Every structure is written in C-alpha cells, then in structure tokens.
Amino acid sequence: MMRSTLVLAVALMVLGACSHRQTMPDLDPVTVQKSSFGALADGTPVEQYIVTNAVGVRLRVMTYGGTLIALEVPDRDGKSGDVVLGFDTLEPYLTKSPYFGCITGRYCNRIANGRFELDGKTHQLATNNGPHHLHGGAKGFDKRVWKALSFTDGDEGGVRFSRLSPNGEENYPGNLHTTVTYTLDNRNRLRVTYDAFTDQATLVNLTHHSYFNLAGEGSGSILEHELTLLAARYTPADATLITTGEEAAVAGTPFDFNAATAIGARIAQVEGGYDHNWVVDGDHGKLRPHAELYDPKSGRALHIASTEPCVQFYAGNFLDGVAGKGEHVYAKNHGLCLEPQHAPDSPNKADWPSTILRPGERYRSETVFTFSTR
Ligand code: BGC
Numbered sequence: 001m002m003r004s005t006l007v008l009a010v011a012l013m014v015l016g017a018c019s020h021r022q023t024m025p026d027l028d029p030v031t032v033q034k035s036s037f038g039a040l041a042d043g044t045p046v047e048q049y050i051v052t053n054a055v056g057v058r059l060r061v062m063t064y065g066g067t068l069i070a071l072e073v074p075d076r077d078g079k080s081g082d083v084v085l086g087f088d089t090l091e092p093y094l095t096k097s098p099y100f101g102c103i104t105g106r107y108c109n110r111i112a113n114g115r116f117e118l119d120g121k122t123h124q125l126a127t128n129n130g131p132h133h134l135h136g137g138a139k140g141f142d143k144r145v146w147k148a149l150s151f152t153d154g155d156e157g158g159v160r161f162s163r164l165s166p167n168g169e170e171n172y173p174g175n176l177h178t179t180v181t182y183t184l185d186n187r188n189r190l191r192v193t194y195d196a197f198t199d200q201a202t203l204v205n206l207t208h209h210s211y212f213n214l215a216g217e218g219s220g221s222i223l224e225h226e227l228t229l230l231a232a233r234y235t236p237a238d239a240t241l242i243t244t245g246e247e248a249a250v251a252g253t254p255f256d257f258n259a260a261t262a263i264g265a266r267i268a269q270v271e272g273g274y275d276h277n278w279v280v281d282g283d284h285g286k287l288r289p290h291a292e293l294y295d296p297k298s299g300r301a302l303h304i305a306s307t308e309p310c311v312q313f314y315a316g317n318f319l320d321g322v323a324g325k326g327e328h329v330y331a332k333n334h335g336l337c338l339e340p341q342h343a344p345d346s347p348n349k350a351d352w353p354s355t356i357l358r359p360g361e362r363y364r365s366e367t368v369f370t371f372s373t374r
Pocket residue numbers: 098099109241275276312314318337339
C-alpha cells in the first residue's frame with residue numbers, strides 16, 4: 001500500500017465524510033471473495049468472505065457468529081497489520097473464543113440475574129456469567145451460523161448476514177429476524193448496520209465485539225493506546241459489573257477520556273480495569289462520534305461513530321493467555337473492545353433508553369469504524 005494512496009484516501013474521507021456514495025476517481029472497485037472456513041461437528045459448512053478495498057484494507061468475516069476474523073490495515077509507513085485478535089482456524093472459535101469479533105446478541109452485555117419483565121410477564125434467561133446473563137446466553141448470536149450474501153458496488157462492498165432467531169431461543173420471546181451488514185469502502189470505513197423485526201415483544205441490543213490492537217494483534221499490551229470517549233457521563237457498576245442505575249459525571253475521575261489519554265495512565269485506579277459503559281454525548285439514534293483510538297507506535301487511528309446511546313469500553317482485563325493467531329498468546333490487556341450499545345441491564349432500568357422491540361417496529365442501528373494514520 002503506497003503512502004500517497006493512503007493520504008489521498010484520508011483526504012477524500014475527510015472531504016466526503018457525510019456521503020457514503022461519492023465517486024472515488026481512479027480507484028479499483030472493492031472486491032469480495034468467498035471460500036470455505038471449515039465445518040461444525042455436525043457437518044454444517046462455514047464460509048469466509050475476504051473483502052478488499054483499493055487502498056490497502058482487507059477484512060475476513062465468516063458465517064459462524066458473523067465474526068470478523070481479520071482486519072488488515074496499513075500503518076503510517078504503509079505497512080499492513082492485522083488489528084483484531086482471533087484464531088487461524090474455526091475450531092478454537094467453537095470452543096474457547098471470548099467473543100472475538102462476533103455479532104453479539106440477542107442482548108449484548110449483562111442482564112441482572114438473567115431476569116426481566118415484559119408486559120407483566122417475567123422471563124428467566126440463562127445465567128452464564130456468575131449470577132448474570134451475558135451476550136445472549138449459552139448459545140447466543142455469536143455461536144450461530146448465519147446466512148450470507150456478498151455484494152460489491154464500485155467503491156464499496158461487503159457481506160450481509162441474516163438469521164431467524166426462533167421464538168424461545170435462549171428463552172427470549174418472539175421470532176426475531178436479524179440482518180447485519182458489513183460494508184467496507186474505499187475511504188477505509190467499515191460500516192456495520194443492524195436491522196431486526198419481531199412478531200412478539202422482545203429485547204434487542206446488538207453490537208460488534210472485535211478486540212482491537214492497533215499495533216497489530218499479538219504485539220502486546222494496548223495500555224499505551226490513547227483513547228478519546230466523547231462522553232460526559234458513564235454508568236457505574238457493582239463488583240459483578242451490573243450497572244447501579246446511576247449516571248455519574250466522568251469529570252475528575254479515571255473515566256474521563258474527553259481528552260485523548262493513554263489507557264494505562266489511570267487503569268490501576270479502576271478496580272478490575274476498565275469494563276464500563278459510557279453515555280455518549282448527543283442524541284442517540286443519530287450517527288455521531290463515540291470514540292477515537294490511536295496507537296502512537298504504528299500511527300494507526302480508529303474513529304468510531306454510532307447511532308447507539310452508549311459505548312462499552314472493555315480493556316481486555318479477562319484475557320488470560322489465549323493461544324491466538326500464529327504463535328501469539330493474548331494476555332491481559334492485549335486487546336480492547338469498544339462496543340456501541342444500549343447500557344447493560346437496560347431492561348431493568350426503566351429510565352434508560354428502551355431495548356424492547358415490538359411487532360410492527362423496526363430495530364435499526366449503525367456503527368462506522370474509520371481507519372486513518374498520522
Ligand atoms: C464485557 C466483558 C466480558 C467480555 C467477554 C465484554 O463485552 O464488557 O465484561 O468479559 O465482553 O469477552
């Protein structure tokens with residue numbers, strides 16, 4: 001990847017920031033290639049799709065979990081590196097993945113005691129994280145094989161995953177039809193859009209769960225990455241990571257990332273490390289900046305915009321020596337997640353933006369990951 005091409009791409013990205021579909025002169029179209037990524041024990045085939053743009057970004061996604069397996073992005077010298085943690089083969093994704101790169105749902109993050117009330121009826125979900133429900137239960141959206149359709153359209157291309165989650169799956173009510181689309185464009189933007197509808201009132205809170213390391217997966221700690229979170233408030237949580245219901249000001253605390261700050265600068269002041277939800281400034285439902293992550297070593301920057309009300313910043317505190325790609329071993333803080341979403345345990349917090357979806361309504365959410373260098 002030529003540095004001049006990257007500079008051109010970034011310049012065009014800034015100029016055309018609001019438009020998805022602006023002509024990019026002299027750039028090759030985005031391409032998509034499909035191949036096998038193995039099969040489940042029962043023989044169900046799993047496919048992978050390689051999406052490549054004209055300015056040096058290439059990603060791989062698979063039908064198991066709609067998982068982003070790899071995301072290669074140039075550094076400030078044009079050298080490509082894979083910036084997401086993961087595995088080389090399917091098998092470890094089936095048996096030991098800490099939600100690497102997946103679509104997370106039906107309800108991402110935690111629901112206290114796995115219990116919620118909807119229209120007067122109490123629903124009991126799996127408690128798969130201590131006493132709580134996490135990331136959709138024992139077999140959430142991350143552990144399902146999705147249907148996939150690839151598409152290309154000049155300066156963008158990608159994969160559309162879809163799936164019917166049947167009424168009663170993981171004890172959630174309602175047949176939920178979900179579509180999640182990953183679109184890569186020639187401005188180094190990866191757009192993830194979510195769309196769902198149901199035939200009975202249910203809960204929906206979907207996110208994408210990549211563990212980023214902008215210096216390259218396997219290169220060690222992310223504690224020197226600089227993070228900006230555009231949020232005046234966060235939602236404090238108890239020792240089991242259930243939100244207390246309070247929205248606290250970040251000012252004067254280690255949770256204030258309004259000015260870019262190294263993640264490691266204050267992490268020791270936060271018991272257990274960062275694993276919290278920030279209430280992003282501005283109106284939810286509107287695509288607006290949530291976060292920026294910058295790695296001073298490689299010069300890679302990741303900007304995240306989303307329509308979601310909050311963003312969960314998880315500093316990879318529970319990574320405990322996961323044998324990942326190549327010979328890489330992922331230890332504590334070797335990757336971090338920035339997950340736009342509704343706040344944890346929203347179904348039990350009446351004052352917070354609702355995660356209930358009813359028949360006739362449409363769930364829509366969009367998150368844009370934009371890569372650049374400086
Ligand atoms: C949560 C962590 C959890 C991790 C699982 C994150 O979204 O915030 O608490 O351990 O997912 O891999």
